Amino acid sequence: MNGQVMTRDEFKAELDRLLRAHFPAVHISTYEEERVLEVVKDLAGDLTCSIFGWSASHGVFEIDHHDHGVIDSKLAMADLAAALETFEQMLQSKQAEKKGLIFVLLDPTTYLTDRNANPIYARKLRDLIHRIRSENRVATCLIVTPGSAMPKELERDITLLDFPLPTREEIRIHVDRLFAHLALSPAIAVTEGERLKERFTEAAVGLTLSEIRNAVSYAVVDDLRIDDRDVRHVFLQKRQIVRKSGLLDFIENLDLSLDDIGGLDRLKAWMKRRRLAFSEDGRAFGVQAPKGVLVTGVPGCGKSWSAKCVAAAWKLPLLKLDMGRIYSSLVGSSEEHIRQVLQVAEAVAPCVLWLDEIEKGLPRPGAHIGDSGVSLRVLGTFLTWMQEKQSSVFVFATANQIDLLPPEILRKGRFDEIFFVDLPNEEERREILSIHIRRAGRDPQAIDLDRLVELSGPAVHGPDVALTGAELAAWINEAMINAYHRRVEQGEKAPDVGLPDFEESAHGTVPLARLRAEEISALRRWAQGHALRASAPG
Structure with a gap:
């Protein structure tokens, strides 16, 4: 989540190093199972490895690196324990002596992390990992699933690796192909022009390739045409991501602009200049995406209204976070919630993340008594992300009681600027x-x-x-x-x-x-x- 975002090629190079170094287990966090398998097949071809997969629906099957499908499903054992036992037997086979082995577990986390899961599954996986390591086998077990939850006893045995979402360049290539395919149909009117493709590409950053394809298909079936008005369907696809998180609200303000803000001329002028930083020309010029702004002042003087108008004027999704949703009585849940919020925001980027009354969720140290340090850890996670984030998430924070905020959040490097809103003249x-x-x-x-x-x-x-x-x-x-x-x-x-x-x-x-x-x-x-x-x- 922090630092430079990994590209697909960088992921492939990193996984290649892990496979060549004979790491026994790698956890790949992704929703794009098909794209991950494509990378694994390419690497298996280069390394002359055999790939065997497992899923609860198909059991054990062999994956051919020359084909994108399953070519052999004869080992149909849906039980994870039986599959892991089969993988152990494969380590002793003559095939394992001639070629390396890659085992791919698809969505096994229900067996491993569910509260009522049988402990034999985690034990069996640990046995497989230990056998690969102790016998110095040329084999690696890949766990491909969304999220990063793992049993505590396996944490030191498994290397975590995030599969990146498509880059802007990959999305542009995908959009070009989709538009070219649509143009082949005489029944569909496609508006030509690089500007429209650029708008679709910019709006689609943060989506998977399948989500982009769904958004474009949904836009076409409405009126059998694709034009500027259909860019909003890409944002609607992002709304689905936000709604599924359960922690953020997706705010639609299609009819607002900066002209709907009464007064606050300096704030509006500052926002107009920052909008240019989100453009392709701005990035090419060398301008970095702005981090965000903190707006404090008299309650009821336009802070929240400004957040809505700014997002609408910039034509970006507005995600609202009520800081009260972050905290939970379950141990570790609050920290997980703030990480989830930031991950969702980065997935939807470019966007505006509106933190309403931020002082209620990130109070100064004197207000931490009695919460076992939870709010301090939440604050630390947020500050680190603000300092290091590379994604185009513009944080619009509002505060009524600025004295409750910790001084760390007010220093330069967190927010680009702090504005004070007074009573209107x-x-x-x-x-x-x-x-x-x-x-x-x-x-x-x-x-x-x-x-x-x-x-x-x-x-x-x-x-x-x-x-x-x-x-x-x-x-x-x-x-x-x-x-x-x-x-x-x-x-x-x-x-x-x-x-x-x-x-x-x-x-x-x-x-x-x-x-x-x-x-x-x-x-x-x-x-x-x-x-x-x-x-x-x-």
Whole structure:
């Protein structure tokens, strides 16, 4: 997960070294069983090895490295213990003396790691490994399955190896072939152009080749054509990955943009520049993908809304993590959850990972008492990943109580920048009001915006007090409710929502800035030396 991502050729070279070094057991973590077997067959041909596989559905079978299929299924023993015993017998055969042997176990983890699994399976596998090692046999047992769970007694005997997802170059070749195949059908209209292929390639990073093929096929059957609009089907395929994790939410914001953020001009300008780093031209120029941003400040002033708008403007999937989902009462589960979240995010990349109220899941050291150090280990895993990640996962973290965060997470190298969001000034309140009035289906010019700005600021609520963006949205909704109630009572002739509806509810609002004045003052003092203002002065 950390460091440079391995390519297929690098994986092949590493597995080749392990086979030549006669490592007795290698665990290959992957969902792409077919691609792994292709690599194993190629290596077996170079090393003049025989390959025997096992699965619960087929038992033991011989795999021909000249063919991508099974050529012999005569040893149909579905039981893993019997299969391992058969492999041990093969080590004593004349064939083993002439050629090397590769044993491939497909999805054996149910037999090995299930809570009620018979311990004989792990013991039998360990016996096979020890026999290969003690008798100096030219043989290796490959365990091919998703995940990396292994019985504790086998941990020191098995070498872990992750099979990489397709690289951008491999995906581009695959997309070219899919488009060429579709173009052969007179019934399917294929939009030609390198730009469309590049968009499909960029969107498909993180998917397996079969998932890419499924997404393209799904896009075609809808209208028998493939064009720019079908890129979203690739993102829908990524949504499946997120939903299966159970720890992340996939947020769709197709109709939003940076223009839907009221104010916060400096933050928006910063985001517009960072978007260029995700492009192919940006990578070719030498620009590294941005790590992320931490946005703190007054609650209700647009932090969460900005995360949604940024992902939509960048046309990237938005994954939301509620930090409360990470922690579990089971020993080791919390650490496994954070690793799983980061792995899913990297699989879906390029994407935006939204950590809402990050301080609740990664508190400073004083808040770790009583959790046996779990939160410290979760924090360590996250910080290491942020420091070393190479994938295009942009972390958008929001925090209301910045003082609860550990200082390690605030230093440079974790996030690219830290922004502070304050109460909206007059111009920002005008912009926010216009956006929400427009989203309510009304013309902002038909309402006295100057008066609304006045009603929502210090003139009504007191010095240094103004309504937050969330309070402005709620205020507009309250005015709409008043207008609708009047329409129900008086009929179609009743006047539409107007200034009186806003004035009616303005004086009954108790702003957050008044209730939490001391906290907001403390936030402002902290921001003076630690963060950039998200809004321009004035």
